[in-house]
Amino acid sequence: MNLTDSINRPTLHEELVERLRNLVVEDVLKPGEKVPEKQLCDSLGVSRTPLREALKVLASEGFVVLQANRGARVASVTRDELENTFPVLATLEQLAGELACQHMDSAEIEQIERRHADMLKAYESHDRQAYFRANQDIHQALIRGARNDILESHHKLLAARVRRARFMANLSDERWAQAIDEHEVMMELLRARDADGLGKSMKLHMMNKLSALVKALEAEDELLS
Amino acid sequence: MNLTDSINRPTLHEELVERLRNLVVEDVLKPGEKVPEKQLCDSLGVSRTPLREALKVLASEGFVVLQANRGARVASVTRDELENTFPVLATLEQLAGELACQHMDSAEIEQIERRHADMLKAYESHDRQAYFRANQDIHQALIRGARNDILESHHKLLAARVRRARFMANLSDERWAQAIDEHEVMMELLRARDADGLGKSMKLHMMNKLSALVKALEAEDELLS
DNA sequence: AAAGTTAATTATGAATTCATTATTCAGTCA
DNA sequence: TGACTGAATAATGAATTCATAATTAACTTT
Structure with missing residues (x-):
């Protein structure tokens, strides 16, 4: 007790x-x-x-x-802030991916595997809410797997600041499909414990997220002008 | 006014x-x-x-x-904290190096060049104080050159936290010489605006700093046991 | 009526006060 | 002597109070 x-x-x-x-x-x-x-x-x-x-x-x-x-x-989330934050987040995730491959045990990887399956299910049933949750859990588990508190705390802060962006622009079907593909690749690299590969794909994943976001915001601006 | x-x-x-x-x-x-x-x-x-x-x-x-x-x-600076912080700092510096190559103008590079010369002079006259100052200025200028406020603020925080480490262990002559060499390489890559190269060498520079620090701390522990 | 000026109100920065929790220390008993 | 008890002291968490800056409202003046 x-x-x-x-x-x-x-x-x-x-x-x-x-x-x-x-x-x-x-x-x-x-x-x-x-x-x-x-x-x-x-x-x-x-x-x-x-x-x-x-x-x-x-x-x-x-x-x-x-x-x-x-x-x-x-604080307002300006486009400028997004464009500054994502590259930093991306390198942090790259580092996390590399370290996670070295430090995670198989039980942890299996847990991510299950969460990944949840995410796919959410995608198929078009449940954005469930998708966001599973997606966030997966990223967080990978960060945890890096076994680095400093990395974790700084990532947490930046991720929280950028999380508001999802209220700014909706996830397009096209980007959603692409994100799913990227996650599939990431899972494979994690299974293979390809540290360098996972790091790079996580970085890329993050930068693609930024591109999609910027594109969506520009599209919204079009509507207003 | x-x-x-x-x-x-x-x-x-x-x-x-x-x-x-x-x-x-x-x-x-x-x-x-x-x-x-x-x-x-x-x-x-x-x-x-x-x-x-x-x-x-x-x-x-x-x-x-x-x-x-x-x-x-x-807060005490444990070895564990150092070993967690330096990899994060190193990736941030890598990113900074890449971005600095893209964004710095030649006037800024010349300014770093001058500070680099100061640093060499301080090395030759064994002036640790002046060396630390010049060294810090150079790193900070490179971070500034990345034109990314988020990167800058997070780097600043982490750098401050490990800066205390220099009170923990003294810079060995061997490591000092090596650091000077690494800075020479970095300057060349910056002049050539080799983004990828500068990023990688800055990351390596940081990780070498960690190795030297850990080695010095272990040597101190030897003395106590 | 519109712009400018001054007084009243409100909100904030900082000091103080109050309540509660740690810590210290004297005294007791084994 | 040494561990325990409990009162006295000190330090902290949070509320309140006070002083000042910002905002609003009322009032001129043109």
Whole structure:
């Protein structure tokens, strides 16, 4: 019996960082929107002190922008930011792929195998929600498999910031099919424990995601002009 | 005339983040050491509120560790952390090298050339201090040259965290000579704007730094046993 | 009515206060 | 003497208060 668990209540500000980050990532708080402290305090039932501490952390993570004496705004995901973030994410995933091939045991690989099957099923039944979940789980498992906390934390942060992009543009059928193909390749390379190959294909996968995203955003701009 | 400059006084907590981070990176606050809030408040002349906000940020950056109701400790640089951080730094530098070749203009390259010359001079006169400064400037300029803010911020954070390592083990003459050679190669590749080559050599340079560091630390352990 | 000016209101940055949890230390008992 | 108990002290987490900057609203003035 673990007694520390019941005692290990996280501090208020830690919980708030989690909750607020989720509100931003899940697009409940919209980019550019002001974040009025008092209002949030009331709705969350906390005082300003821990909330402000949380906002400082969120700001250092890049989810909000602070202006002295003018409060916090939700950081907007500009195209420029996407185009800067994806290459960094891509190299991190490349490294993760290489390390994962070296460090994952077969039980872990089998687990990914199962999640991969889930993903295919979701694709066939056109269930975007389930697809996103399975896809995210697979990437996260590969990162975990790299056995590198530093890599994991930085990847997590960048992935969260970019995750909002899925609210900006919808996944096209064409890109969806391509992504599935890429995942098939990745699975094969993982099975073969081809470190270099998996790294490269994960990097490519990420950069293709960016291309598709940029294309989709441009298409949306066309509609508006 | 820029009027915003005089007005743009950073908030207290931002200054504190900077100052405290420097105290950690410059090894004034030693790893494992407790960080008593009151004492720091007195010596810095601020109240606890902004100081605590700063500590939260430092914690999210990994420079201190917070324990609920037990305050903050300076994070210790374990060998494990070094071995995790350097590969990540190395891939980031690889990416930076590739992008720098594409984006830097010749004036910027010439500036690096000059700093490179400074570095060689410092090497010849065995001035470690000057060498570290020039070396750091060169790496930073290459990162800047990549024209990618996300890359830059993450690199900056990781670089600061391992910078403390130089207080842990001294640079051996052998490694110093090798590092100089590697820098020569890097300069040549930059002049030739060989993106792939520069990326790879920067990555290798970083990993060699890690090897040397680990070796030096093991040698120190020998002495203690 | 529109632009500009000043006063009132609101929101934020920072200090202080309060409540709770750790830590220290004196005293007890084996 | 040495381990345990519990009170006293100190440190931390969070709420509140205070001072100041920003925003809004009211009021001129043209």
